[in-house]
């Protein structure tokens with residue numbers, strides 16, 4: 001592709017003591033793409049997300065997003081640059097309401113100043129109202145509006161996962177990282193999730209990088225897929241190329257990689 005990638009990871013990696021959890025990781029994602037990141041357990045997928053979001057600082061290589069180098073930036077700075085994520089184990093503010101969970105994401109980016117909020121100036125209230133309206137719009141898209149005053153931890157599991165994505169989106173990302181969004185979902189919820197990801201990508205002109213063990217989901221919606229094994233990139237390509245890639249088949253020996261005809 002001719003235009004510059006939105007995200008470029010160049011030979012990135014991290015070592016914990018003697019263990020190279022990820023090494024020589026290369027990845028390029030262009031604006032608007034929906035890319036999968038797969039690999040067996042312990043392959044380094046979540047560690048890669050942690051490198052992209054500033055949870056870990058790479059001990060090797062470079063991460064460049066939208067023209068700026070991310071190495072060493074704090075997670076909140078990276079969020080402000082336009083990368084949001086969800087987590088493998090849902091991390092909601094479990095004691096807060098559904099609506100407040102989404103509003104929090106806006107507050108972290110809101111334009112009104114701390115001073116106006118302390119002095120309770122009219123601009124603060126205008127800001128609050130706008131934030132609430134925007135948060136409600138997201139709840140509508142995710143069909144969570146009727147749960148708006150429910151405490152997050154009381155939502156059914158599949159809805160909690162949707163709420164986590166809504167909250168990540170509310171931060172207005174250019175790139176959305178989803179860490180096993182279908183984990184724990186039943187087939188019907190997974191199917192709805194696939195449709196939702198396709199919808200929000202179009203609606204918000206998002207670029208999406210998705211870690212997922214559900215091969216039907218990955219093969220069904222991703223244009224390209226990267227495969228990690230033992231912290232190394234072993235393959236990249238279209239779903240068809242990945243299905244028949246010898247190294248991928250070997251890495252997944254005994255597991256199902258071919259059931260992806262969604």
Ligand SMILES: Nc1ncnc2c1ncn2[C@@H]1O[C@H](COP(=O)(O)OP(=O)(O)OP(=O)(O)O)[C@@H](O)[C@H]1O
Nearest residue numbers: 016019021039040041042043044045046047048088
């Ligand atoms: N903070 C850390 N300290 C030490 N080792 C770590 C740390 N974080 C990750 N690792 C190790 O890095 C390797 C990759 O782990 P990671 O969680 O990224 O794998 P994964 O591909 O996401 O696996 P899964 O599919 O099981 O979630 C593992 O061996 C893990 O134990």
